[in-house]
Amino acid sequence: MTDVEDKRQEQAHLRQVIVQIKQEQAKLKQNIQTAQADIHEIDRTFGDDVHVGMGDDGISMAGALSIQQQQQMLAERNNSWQRSQQQLMVLNKLVEKPYFARLDFQELPSGKPETIYIGLGSLTDEDNNFLIYDWRAPISAIYYDGDLGQVTYQTPDGEQAVKVTLKRQFIIEKGQIQTFFDTEETIGDQMLLAVLDNKASTKMKSIVTTIQREQNQIIRDTDSDLLFVQGAAGSGKTAAIMQRVAYLLYRYRHKLDSGQVVLFSPNMLFNDYVSQVLPEMGEQNMIQLTYSQYLGHRLPKVQLQTLAQQFEATQTPTQQAIIHFVSDYQFFQLETQYAQLLGQGGVYFRDLRLHDRVLLSRQQIAQIYYHFGPQYRLVNRIEATKAKLLKKLQGQLQREMKQEWVQTAIQNLSSEQLRQLYDYPDQEFATSEAEEKFLAHKLVEKELQPVARKIQQLQFLNPTATYQQFLRSVPQIVDLAAWKITPADWQEYQQQFQADLQKRQLRLSDLTPYLYLYDLITGHHGDLKMKFVFIDEIQDYTPFQLAYLKYSFPRARYTLLGDLNQSIFVKGKAPVLLKEVRKLFVPEKTRVVQLTHSYRSTQQITEFTKQLLQTGVKIQAFHRPGDLPNVLLAKKQMQMLQALQQQLRQNHDRHYATAIITRNLEQAQELQEQLRSSSTATTLVRSENQRLASGDLVIPVYLAKGLEFDAVIIWNASAGEFTSQDRQVLYTMASRAMHRLTITACGQLEPLLAAIPENYYQKTVIN
Numbered sequence: 001m002t003d004v005e006d007k008r009q010e011q012a013h014l015r016q017v018i019v020q021i022k023q024e025q026a027k028l029k030q031n032i033q034t035a036q037a038d039i040h041e042i043d044r045t046f047g048d049d050v051h052v053g054m055g056d057d058g059i060s061m062a063g064a065l066s067i068q069q070q071q072q073m074l075a076e077r078n079n080s081w082q083r084s085q086q087q088l089m090v091l092n093k094l095v096e097k098p099y100f101a102r103l104d105f106q107e108l109p110s111g112k113p114e115t116i117y118i119g120l121g122s123l124t125d126e127d128n129n130f131l132i133y134d135w136r137a138p139i140s141a142i143y144y145d146g147d148l149g150q151v152t153y154q155t156p157d158g159e160q161a162v163k164v165t166l167k168r169q170f171i172i173e174k175g176q177i178q179t180f181f182d183t184e185e186t187i188g189d190q191m192l193l194a195v196l197d198n199k200a201s202t203k204m205k206s207i208v209t210t211i212q213r214e215q216n217q218i219i220r221d222t223d224s225d226l227l228f229v230q231g232a233a234g235s236g237k238t239a240a241i242m243q244r245v246a247y248l249l250y251r252y253r254h255k256l257d258s259g260q261v262v263l264f265s266p267n268m269l270f271n272d273y274v275s276q277v278l279p280e281m282g283e284q285n286m287i288q289l290t291y292s293q294y295l296g297h298r299l300p301k302v303q304l305q306t307l308a309q310q311f312e313a314t315q316t317p318t319q320q321a322i323i324h325f326v327s328d329y330q331f332f333q334l335e336t337q338y339a340q341l342l343g344q345g346g347v348y349f350r351d352l353r354l355h356d357r358v359l360l361s362r363q364q365i366a367q368i369y370y371h372f373g374p375q376y377r378l379v380n381r382i383e384a385t386k387a388k389l390l391k392k393l394q395g396q397l398q399r400e401m402k403q404e405w406v407q408t409a410i411q412n413l414s415s416e417q418l419r420q421l422y423d424y425p426d427q428e429f430a431t432s433e434a435e436e437k438f439l440a441h442k443l444v445e446k447e448l449q450p451v452a453r454k455i456q457q458l459q460f461l462n463p464t465a466t467y468q469q470f471l472r473s474v475p476q477i478v479d480l481a482a483w484k485i486t487p488a489d490w491q492e493y494q495q496q497f498q499a500d501l502q503k504r505q506l507r508l509s510d511l512t513p514y515l516y517l518y519d520l521i522t523g524h525h526g527d528l529k530m531k532f533v534f535i536d537e538i539q540d541y542t543p544f545q546l547a548y549l550k551y552s553f554p555r556a557r558y559t560l561l562g563d564l565n566q567s568i569f570v571k572g573k574a575p576v577l578l579k580e581v582r583k584l585f586v587p588e589k590t591r592v593v594q595l596t597h598s599y600r601s602t603q604q605i606t607e608f609t610k611q612l613l614q615t616g617v618k619i620q621a622f623h624r625p626g627d628l629p630n631v632l633l634a635k636k637q638m639q640m641l642q643a644l645q646q647q648l649r650q651n652h653d654r655h656y657a658t659a660i661i662t663r664n665l666e667q668a669q670e671l672q673e674q675l676r677s678s679s680t681a682t683t684l685v686r687s688e689n690q691r692l693a694s695g696d697l698v699i700p701v702y703l704a705k706g707l708e709f710d711a712v713i714i715w716n717a718s719a720g721e722f723t724s725q726d727r728q729v730l731y732t733m734a735s736r737a738m739h740r741l742t743i744t745a746c747g748q749l750e751p752l753l754a755a756i757p758e759n760y761y762q763k764t765v766i767n
């Protein structure tokens with residue numbers, strides 16, 4: 001068959017499918033209208049029925065029944081409306097691009113030849129024949145995993161072998177086939193090149209049409225409790241998570257909803273960046289949080305270190321040693337073991353007070369807490385204490401009613417306050433004593449309510465004193481010298497911690513162990529219903545934090561993704577992370593995947609950034625050609641600014657949006673000011689709480705994490721601006737660029753960059 005004939009036939013097939021989609025759309029719209037009308041009608045009659053059934057004692061039996069039926073009907077209609085809405089949303093996408101691939105195959109050993117088309121969602125005709133298969137259906141795995149010839153795939157009944165005879169990829173725009181390729185490989189490079197050559201928008205896009213085989217392993221993994229993905233910059237880790245969430249929501253449909261999946265992301269700009277991917281695939285977004293937000297929810301009054309403070313904090317060697325120690329998995333274990341001893345002593349309490357008077361003293365509370373036998377686990381112990389305290393409080397009520405303040409308070413009540421104490425207006429009493437007693441009871445009950453609430457909320461615990469006691473015990477349990485910490489250093493650290501807590505300003509590395517001990521005592525967990533936890537940019541977490549998250553979501557399966565070469569917060573400690581994390585999971589349920597192909601940048605940019613890393617790192621550039629990165633070396637500061645502006649203009653000519661990435665916020669602010677005074681329009685990204693603006697940006701490196709831009713200009717990579725520790729920082733900066741990378745410097749180039757052989761970049765010295 002000729003290409004022309006092929007295309008004619010494919011276009012004819014496409015037209016037919018589009019007709020079917022349109023019919024389906026019309027049907028769904030009709031369903032939606034009917035459901036809406038029904039909901040409206042039920043809403044209208046709902047109120048009437050209630051009135052009909054109302055007797056003096058409230059709602060009659062018949063009325064109640066009718067309400068229940070109405071509610072059921074309403075819920076059912078609402079569900080149907082929602083389902084239809086969601087299906088319609090998918091169809092609205094399918095009508096433009098019904099599918100992106102075709103597979104011809106034959107089931108082995110003796111199946112008939114079959115042809116299927118794969119798209120964003122499934123569609124069947126009236127006879128239940130599949131016109132389009134969802135990309136997540138079991139059969140679609142062949143498209144991503146296999147070459148031509150014999151291939152196997154997983155069905156619900158086990159493995160099935162097929163012989164694939166054709167793999168065809170389509171680019172369809174507005175219902176027209178633009179072009180198609182037949183390919184023998186998994187996913188043809190031609191298609192990938194076409195996708196990658198497109199310029200970025202400010203939002204990440206779905207990659208379903210070109211998922212690579214190694215990425216597909218991550219997306220479709222359903223066996224591992226821990227899936228650990230180490231991947232080079234731009235290797236599609238984030239893209240893979242987003243498709244994986246969509247896959248899981250499809251695979252576990254009816255058992256999993258998007259509220260049971262949480263993604264811990266590096267910052268809120270990143271959340272904005274990925275916010276469209278799942279909706280584009282017809283799915284709802286999962287919960288997205290930064291680690292700091294997660295802790296912040298727990299202690300809303302404590303001010304946590306900002307990203308800027310975390311990144312820019314300078315530490316003395318002693319501080320570093322201590323942070324290293326309290327961030328380690330060993331410290332986590334130490335705390336876990338310490339908590340086991342708390343059943344015998346070491347938990348501190350606070351007095352429970354009423355009007356500044358001690359109602360239940362901390363000594364009394366401690367006695368209650370510790371009078372439960374050793375068979376009580378900490379969680380049961382606290383629950384039992386709570387129950388006992390509430391009972392005691394109840395017992396206090398009678399005694400409290402006789403206190404002098406009660407009489408005085410009653411006498412001073414305004415008539416409005418009095419009215420509120422009665423059960424109903426003009427309440428009658430046999431005697432004035434009975435009335436007084438009634439009022440005293442009511443008043444005391446009301447006053448004791450906040451105390452009861454405190455008991456419910458476990459405010460009788462003193463977590464700070466308990467934690468301080470733990471810190472004091474540490475030198476007796478651990479050889480601190482092995483961590484290069486002296487007893488005096490440790491003591492100073494304890495004081496510092498106390499002072500920080502009083503100021504309500506804490507480092508993340510200090511807050512996590514504090515919360516963990518509290519959780520151990522109270523049995524507090526994160527959401528037990530959470531089924532999947534994703535952590536992106538894992539290299540920025542400490543082993544302690546990861547162990548804490550694992551403790552917090554004990555029933556979830558974990559997907560951790562990161563690039564140890566981009567660890568810009570936890571400097572130098574990242575390589576041990578995998579080893580530490582593995583300890584938390586059963587080895588048979590752990591899978592480690594390496595992604596070595598880098599898709600984001602042109603070949604020239606990837607080869608250049610690779611040179612920044614020490615040897616031995618496996619990164620394969622995707623062969624998408626582009627310009628060599630260029631270094632603009634100025635003699636004076638002013639020239640560096642002019643060179644930057646000229647580069648911006650060149651980037652504009654190519655319709656590239658540029659991110660000018662700086663070392664820190666201060667530099668970003670300074671530069672933005674200079675650009676503003678010379679009328680160059682750029683947006684300064686100063687905080688992670690901002691939305692991602694389009695156009696040219698000035699952004700400090702720690703906020704650019706996880707993002708990508710058409711063009712990147714690294715600002716002021718002059719000697720002396722970075723330290724030898726900043727290899728990863730420079731790597732992170734440079735690897736954000738998709739099509740164009742420029743480095744500006746003044747005087748001498750930063751030695752880490754100057755060490756790169758000159759054939760990897762083009763240097764212009766500005767005189």
Ligand SMILES: Nc1ncnc2c1ncn2[C@@H]1O[C@H](COP(=O)(O)OP(=O)(O)OP(=O)(O)O)[C@@H](O)[C@H]1O
Nearest residue numbers: 207210211212233234235236237238239599600706
């Ligand atoms: N299979 C693919 N098909 C098309 N585009 C892809 C594919 N894989 C990755 N990409 C694109 O490559 C770019 C980089 O991907 P992504 O941001 O997921 O990488 P990453 O590994 O998270 O990078 P980093 O660690 O540097 O933040 C994105 O634009 C993504 O859409």
